[in-house]
Amino acid sequence: MPRSVLMEELDAFTYREAIADGAPVIIPVGSIEQHGPHLPLNTDVILSKAMSTRLAGVIGGLVAAPVVYGYKSQQRSGGGNHLGGTTSLDATTLISIARTLTLEFARHGAHRLIFLNGHFENYQFLYEGIEQATAELARRGQDVSAILLSYWDFVDEDTIEEIYSGSFPGWDVEHGGVLETSLMLHLHPDLVRLERVMDLPAAQLPRYDILPVRAELTPASGCLSSAKSASEAAGQLLLERTSKALAEAISAELAAQ
Numbered sequence: 001m002p003r004s005v006l007m008e009e010l011d012a013f014t015y016r017e018a019i020a021d022g023a024p025v026i027i028p029v030g031s032i033e034q035h036g037p038h039l040p041l042n043t044d045v046i047l048s049k050a051m052s053t054r055l056a057g058v059i060g061g062l063v064a065a066p067v068v069y070g071y072k073s074q075q076r077s078g079g080g081n082h083l084g085g086t087t088s089l090d091a092t093t094l095i096s097i098a099r100t101l102t103l104e105f106a107r108h109g110a111h112r113l114i115f116l117n118g119h120f121e122n123y124q125f126l127y128e129g130i131e132q133a134t135a136e137l138a139r140r141g142q143d144v145s146a147i148l149l150s151y152w153d154f155v156d157e158d159t160i161e162e163i164y165s166g167s168f169p170g171w172d173v174e175h176g177g178v179l180e181t182s183l184m185l186h187l188h189p190d191l192v193r194l195e196r197v198m199d200l201p202a203a204q205l206p207r208y209d210i211l212p213v214r215a216e217l218t219p220a221s222g223c224l225s226s227a228k229s230a231s232e233a234a235g236q237l238l239l240e241r242t243s244k245a246l247a248e249a250i251s252a253e254l255a256a257q
Protein backbone atom coordinates (compact mmCIF):
# COMPACT_ATOMS: atom_id res chain seq x y z
CA MET A 1 0.00 0.00 0.00
CA PRO A 2 1.48 3.42 -0.92
CA ARG A 3 2.06 5.62 2.12
CA SER A 4 -0.41 8.41 2.84
CA VAL A 5 0.78 11.93 1.98
CA LEU A 6 -0.84 13.13 5.22
CA MET A 7 1.70 13.40 8.03
CA GLU A 8 -0.98 12.89 10.67
CA GLU A 9 -1.80 9.44 9.25
CA LEU A 10 1.81 8.20 9.34
CA ASP A 11 3.63 6.51 12.17
CA ALA A 12 6.71 8.40 13.35
CA PHE A 13 9.19 5.92 11.82
CA THR A 14 7.64 6.20 8.34
CA TYR A 15 7.46 9.98 8.74
CA ARG A 16 11.15 10.20 9.66
CA GLU A 17 12.11 8.04 6.66
CA ALA A 18 10.18 10.31 4.29
CA ILE A 19 11.88 13.40 5.75
CA ALA A 20 15.29 11.71 5.55
CA ASP A 21 14.55 10.96 1.88
CA GLY A 22 14.12 14.71 1.34
CA ALA A 23 10.32 15.04 1.20
CA PRO A 24 9.26 18.70 1.23
CA VAL A 25 6.71 19.48 3.97
CA ILE A 26 3.57 21.37 2.94
CA ILE A 27 1.74 23.19 5.74
CA PRO A 28 -1.89 24.10 4.91
CA VAL A 29 -3.10 27.20 6.72
CA GLY A 30 -6.80 27.96 7.00
CA SER A 31 -9.21 29.71 9.35
CA ILE A 32 -12.37 29.11 11.31
CA GLU A 33 -14.48 31.79 9.69
CA GLN A 34 -18.11 32.31 8.79
CA HIS A 35 -18.69 31.72 5.08
CA GLY A 36 -22.38 32.60 4.94
CA PRO A 37 -25.36 30.29 5.53
CA HIS A 38 -24.27 27.71 2.96
CA LEU A 39 -20.61 26.81 3.70
CA PRO A 40 -18.93 25.35 6.81
CA LEU A 41 -16.70 27.37 9.13
CA ASN A 42 -13.67 25.28 8.14
CA THR A 43 -13.95 26.01 4.40
CA ASP A 44 -10.46 27.56 4.25
CA VAL A 45 -8.97 24.57 6.09
CA ILE A 46 -10.60 22.09 3.69
CA LEU A 47 -9.52 24.00 0.58
CA SER A 48 -5.92 24.61 1.65
CA LYS A 49 -5.61 20.96 2.66
CA ALA A 50 -7.06 19.75 -0.66
CA MET A 51 -4.64 21.93 -2.65
CA SER A 52 -1.78 20.73 -0.42
CA THR A 53 -2.68 17.06 -0.92
CA ARG A 54 -2.61 17.43 -4.70
CA LEU A 55 0.69 19.29 -4.58
CA ALA A 56 2.20 16.61 -2.34
CA GLY A 57 1.27 13.93 -4.86
CA VAL A 58 3.21 15.73 -7.62
CA ILE A 59 6.33 16.77 -5.69
CA GLY A 60 6.61 13.73 -3.42
CA GLY A 61 5.86 15.87 -0.38
CA LEU A 62 4.14 15.38 2.95
CA VAL A 63 1.15 17.41 4.11
CA ALA A 64 1.53 18.54 7.71
CA ALA A 65 -1.48 18.67 10.02
CA PRO A 66 -3.12 21.99 9.05
CA VAL A 67 -3.08 25.23 11.00
CA VAL A 68 -6.81 25.36 11.63
CA TYR A 69 -7.25 28.89 13.03
CA GLY A 70 -6.16 32.02 11.16
CA TYR A 71 -5.71 35.75 11.59
CA LYS A 72 -8.71 38.02 12.20
CA SER A 73 -11.24 38.22 9.39
CA GLN A 74 -11.37 41.70 7.92
CA GLN A 75 -14.51 43.38 6.69
CA ARG A 76 -13.15 44.08 3.20
CA SER A 77 -11.93 40.52 2.60
CA GLY A 78 -13.83 38.18 4.94
CA GLY A 79 -16.88 40.03 6.23
CA GLY A 80 -15.27 41.08 9.51
CA ASN A 81 -14.20 39.65 12.83
CA HIS A 82 -17.37 40.84 14.57
CA LEU A 83 -19.41 37.99 13.08
CA GLY A 84 -20.37 34.98 15.18
CA GLY A 85 -18.60 31.72 14.37
CA THR A 86 -15.47 33.46 13.12
CA THR A 87 -12.79 32.49 15.66
CA SER A 88 -9.43 34.11 15.09
CA LEU A 89 -5.87 34.36 16.33
CA ASP A 90 -4.14 37.65 16.96
CA ALA A 91 -1.13 38.56 14.82
CA THR A 92 1.57 37.69 17.35
CA THR A 93 0.07 34.23 17.86
CA LEU A 94 0.00 33.46 14.13
CA ILE A 95 3.54 34.79 13.69
CA SER A 96 4.62 32.56 16.55
CA ILE A 97 2.88 29.49 15.06
CA ALA A 98 4.57 30.00 11.67
CA ARG A 99 7.94 30.54 13.34
CA THR A 100 7.56 27.53 15.64
CA LEU A 101 6.41 25.15 12.88
CA THR A 102 9.30 26.20 10.64
CA LEU A 103 11.76 25.47 13.47
CA GLU A 104 10.03 22.16 14.32
CA PHE A 105 10.10 20.78 10.77
CA ALA A 106 13.72 21.93 10.50
CA ARG A 107 14.47 20.04 13.73
CA HIS A 108 13.00 16.91 12.10
CA GLY A 109 15.45 17.39 9.24
CA ALA A 110 13.18 18.91 6.57
CA HIS A 111 14.99 21.29 4.22
CA ARG A 112 12.12 22.50 2.06
CA LEU A 113 8.85 23.85 3.48
CA ILE A 114 5.79 25.15 1.67
CA PHE A 115 3.16 27.15 3.57
CA LEU A 116 -0.01 26.90 1.49
CA ASN A 117 -2.43 29.60 2.58
CA GLY A 118 -6.21 29.41 2.22
CA HIS A 119 -7.29 32.54 4.16
CA PHE A 120 -6.57 36.00 2.77
CA GLU A 121 -5.72 37.72 6.05
CA ASN A 122 -3.02 35.23 7.13
CA TYR A 123 -0.41 36.05 4.57
CA GLN A 124 1.82 38.76 6.07
CA PHE A 125 1.87 37.16 9.52
CA LEU A 126 2.93 33.82 8.07
CA TYR A 127 5.61 35.71 6.16
CA GLU A 128 6.90 37.31 9.35
CA GLY A 129 7.08 34.05 11.31
CA ILE A 130 8.76 32.17 8.48
CA GLU A 131 11.22 35.05 7.96
CA GLN A 132 12.21 35.03 11.64
CA ALA A 133 12.71 31.26 11.68
CA THR A 134 14.63 30.95 8.40
CA ALA A 135 16.95 33.81 9.46
CA GLU A 136 17.60 32.03 12.75
CA LEU A 137 18.26 28.71 10.95
CA ALA A 138 20.63 30.43 8.51
CA ARG A 139 22.59 31.85 11.46
CA ARG A 140 22.90 28.29 12.79
CA GLY A 141 24.19 27.19 9.38
CA GLN A 142 21.11 25.06 8.58
CA ASP A 143 20.00 24.87 4.96
CA VAL A 144 16.23 25.39 5.26
CA SER A 145 14.11 27.37 2.84
CA ALA A 146 10.39 27.97 2.72
CA ILE A 147 7.89 28.97 0.06
CA LEU A 148 4.73 30.91 1.00
CA LEU A 149 1.73 31.15 -1.32
CA SER A 150 -2.03 31.65 -1.45
CA TYR A 151 -3.69 29.17 -3.80
CA TRP A 152 -6.00 31.64 -5.60
CA ASP A 153 -2.94 33.38 -7.03
CA PHE A 154 -2.67 30.34 -9.34
CA VAL A 155 -6.10 30.73 -10.91
CA ASP A 156 -5.37 31.98 -14.44
CA GLU A 157 -7.23 34.61 -16.48
CA ASP A 158 -8.75 32.08 -18.89
CA THR A 159 -10.28 30.09 -16.03
CA ILE A 160 -11.66 33.27 -14.45
CA GLU A 161 -13.23 34.21 -17.79
CA GLU A 162 -14.70 30.70 -18.27
CA ILE A 163 -16.23 30.63 -14.81
CA TYR A 164 -17.37 34.21 -14.37
CA SER A 165 -18.03 35.17 -18.04
CA GLY A 166 -16.95 38.78 -17.53
CA SER A 167 -18.56 39.22 -14.10
CA PHE A 168 -15.54 38.45 -11.88
CA PRO A 169 -16.03 40.61 -8.77
CA GLY A 170 -12.32 40.61 -7.71
CA TRP A 171 -10.54 38.35 -5.21
CA ASP A 172 -11.16 40.76 -2.34
CA VAL A 173 -14.93 40.15 -2.43
CA GLU A 174 -14.77 36.47 -3.36
CA HIS A 175 -15.35 35.47 0.27
CA GLY A 176 -18.07 32.79 0.39
CA GLY A 177 -18.69 33.38 -3.32
CA VAL A 178 -18.42 31.38 -6.53
CA LEU A 179 -14.82 30.19 -6.12
CA GLU A 180 -15.03 28.74 -2.63
CA THR A 181 -18.55 27.41 -3.10
CA SER A 182 -17.71 25.69 -6.41
CA LEU A 183 -14.57 24.10 -4.96
CA MET A 184 -16.54 22.89 -1.95
CA LEU A 185 -19.30 21.50 -4.21
CA HIS A 186 -16.66 19.45 -5.99
CA LEU A 187 -14.69 18.34 -2.94
CA HIS A 188 -17.35 18.11 -0.21
CA PRO A 189 -20.89 18.39 -1.61
CA ASP A 190 -22.13 16.94 1.68
CA LEU A 191 -20.98 20.10 3.49
CA VAL A 192 -22.59 22.63 1.10
CA ARG A 193 -26.21 23.75 1.46
CA LEU A 194 -26.77 25.42 -1.88
CA GLU A 195 -30.46 26.06 -1.17
CA ARG A 196 -29.35 28.47 1.59
CA VAL A 197 -27.22 30.73 -0.68
CA MET A 198 -28.32 34.35 -0.23
CA ASP A 199 -28.22 35.92 -3.69
CA LEU A 200 -27.26 39.49 -2.72
CA PRO A 201 -25.31 42.09 -4.70
CA ALA A 202 -21.52 42.16 -4.11
CA ALA A 203 -20.51 44.19 -1.07
CA GLN A 204 -19.89 47.91 -1.58
CA LEU A 205 -17.03 48.63 0.78
CA PRO A 206 -14.94 51.80 1.10
CA ARG A 207 -11.27 51.84 0.12
CA TYR A 208 -10.32 52.11 3.77
CA ASP A 209 -10.89 50.20 7.00
CA ILE A 210 -13.05 51.47 9.85
CA LEU A 211 -12.41 50.36 13.44
CA PRO A 212 -14.61 49.36 15.14
CA VAL A 213 -16.33 48.11 12.00
CA ARG A 214 -19.66 49.47 10.85
CA ALA A 215 -21.40 46.10 10.86
CA GLU A 216 -24.08 47.21 8.37
CA LEU A 217 -21.46 47.44 5.60
CA THR A 218 -21.17 43.63 5.52
CA PRO A 219 -24.02 42.03 3.53
CA ALA A 220 -26.53 40.13 5.67
CA SER A 221 -25.26 36.86 4.18
CA GLY A 222 -21.74 37.42 5.58
CA CYS A 223 -20.54 36.72 2.04
CA LEU A 224 -19.02 39.55 0.02
CA SER A 225 -20.42 38.31 -3.30
CA SER A 226 -23.14 35.89 -4.35
CA ALA A 227 -22.43 32.18 -4.78
CA LYS A 228 -25.55 31.72 -6.90
CA SER A 229 -23.66 30.72 -10.07
CA ALA A 230 -21.39 28.23 -8.26
CA SER A 231 -21.31 24.71 -9.67
CA GLU A 232 -19.60 21.38 -9.16
CA ALA A 233 -18.23 21.56 -12.72
CA ALA A 234 -16.66 24.97 -12.05
CA GLY A 235 -15.15 23.55 -8.87
CA GLN A 236 -13.61 20.63 -10.74
CA LEU A 237 -12.16 22.98 -13.37
CA LEU A 238 -10.80 25.32 -10.67
CA LEU A 239 -9.24 22.50 -8.70
CA GLU A 240 -7.63 20.84 -11.74
CA ARG A 241 -6.24 24.02 -13.31
CA THR A 242 -5.16 25.67 -10.06
CA SER A 243 -3.46 22.61 -8.59
CA LYS A 244 -1.68 21.98 -11.92
CA ALA A 245 -0.37 25.57 -12.19
CA LEU A 246 0.64 25.49 -8.54
CA ALA A 247 2.48 22.17 -8.89
CA GLU A 248 4.34 23.36 -12.01
CA ALA A 249 5.51 26.53 -10.28
CA ILE A 250 6.60 24.78 -7.10
CA SER A 251 8.31 21.90 -8.94
CA ALA A 252 10.31 24.42 -10.97
CA GLU A 253 11.21 26.40 -7.86
CA LEU A 254 12.34 23.32 -5.93
CA ALA A 255 14.39 22.16 -8.93
CA ALA A 256 16.10 25.56 -9.07
CA GLN A 257 17.09 25.49 -5.39
Ligand SMILES: [Zn+2]
Pocket residue numbers: 035043044118119175176180
Ligand atom coordinates in the same frame (compact mmCIF):
# COMPACT_ATOMS: atom_id res chain seq x y z
ZN1 LIG B 1 -12.66 31.36 2.76
